[in-house]
Amino acid sequence: MKIIACVKRVIDYNVRVQINRDGDGVVTDGVKMSMNPFDEIAVEEGLRLKEKGVATELIAVSIGGSESQQQLRTALAMGADRAILVENDAPLIPLGAAHILLRIIEKEQPGLVILGKQAIDDDRNQTGQMLAALWGRPQATFASALEINGEKASVTREIDAGMETIEVDLPAVVTTDLRLNEPRFVKMPDIMKAKRKTLDVIAAASLDLPSIPNVVTSNFSPPPTREAGIKVESVEQLVDVMKTRGLI
């Protein structure tokens, strides 16, 4: 079975994001970029399934500018067998990303596609579910445990009410939650080896995609800030302040 893991290049989660001067985007110049943390988990899960002998090949797929090759190289260094970059510089909504991924799936015929539950830049949490819908296959979102049994997968999902287990027929789409696994660190020799692995670059325009209208995102603004409040010295003082503010 082939597995596809999706990899998005995003601003590193440690960076304090700044809005640009025109208020129509965020500052990316000189800012550290990384693989979306949930996608590292997706790649790691694919690797573990390969190591268990469940999967035969792990393909990392990214959609983005040519810089996204860096994140695909990281996936290759982690252990992915090959990578595909669908080069696209135009703005992309999840519906568009899902259509692109569907084209890759039609070509590669994977048994499992693993995505992050959300990209931490736009925080949309949509692409995996949309892909599953377009593909007409099951989805198991927010996975914290995954077990493949022949033609089926059993997936434990982190939902608001607790832990839900569902069974899905393969092929299927799984999206990762943080506790699915802990991604491995990349070692220097692996980075060297990754340079020799195949990374195919395909132009999005060559994929015969449906035309999808775009949405206009504007007025980037900081959230209302919470001012730092006061510090109290004792529990008695805390109670007094809470009384004055009508909290108790």
Add this chain to the structure above:
Amino acid sequence: MSTTLLVAEHDGAQLNQSTARALTGLAPLGDVDIIVFAENGSAVCAEAAALAGVGQVLQVDSPDNSHQLAAVVAPQIAAIAAPYSVIAMPSTTFGKDLAPRAAALLGVHQVSDVMEAIDAKNFRRPIYAGNVIVHENVEAFDKVVLTMRTASFQAAVAGSDAAPIVPTETTADLPDHTRFVKLEAQASERPDLQGAAWVVAGGRGVGSEENFAVIYDLADKLGAGCGASRAAVDAGYCPNDMQVGQTGKIIAPDVYIALGISGAIQHITGIKDAGTIIAVNKDEEAPIFDVADIGIVGDLFDLAPRIGAALGK
């Protein structure tokens, strides 16, 4: 007839409060129809029909809907969507799972985590873990799917008279490739984290699963719900459904008491809408103090029992 359809979240017996919160967020768009997918949704429909601002309640009863799996519910939404220009659900794990599947079947865009619906084409939502708010204009689509950020809205209250409940059938091919196996819920007497007026939360500073008793004790004294940071959940101190933050629950209690939580942005984004944030941390430089309304520098094991004694109901 309303042009907005809200998909109810419920557990088969009761309407989840997230539905009433989403309804409030949709008020600028006019009256809202609510749709209930259930095995037998009569009780849930009655609750939904009582809320102010509801046009009608569509009751879709079927054994297929007993677990409301996204793969099963999404085609039913797509089949019934024609008259609506906005299809919304709460931005809980229920809505986040279902909404994009419905949107893709309809071939339309989804706006996630709407914190303000200006009109049926213009919305405000947070990105980058709530560090940036943007305006999204979806005029290019004739229809849109939304998930509503429940923490941004108070729950809608009961109206003067109940909306009509309309038994509804959908004609959609439902897949059998996805099957519910089980739900392991933490049996808890405490108020639900997402609806509680007060929440007490512990972080890595609590140190162990046993020590979390300190957090539970304080919560019980105050009649509060219980939350946690990701670090506490990852370390196994408490169950994952207690996680608050960017990738956990986004909550808006009247009072949030954080103990042994440093205040990482991913955590803060989950509590920005809280009325009053109280922080207990032994490190006076902890970033949580930059957002806390009231802070106490000190040891949580010393302070928690004393706070409980002083405020206990």
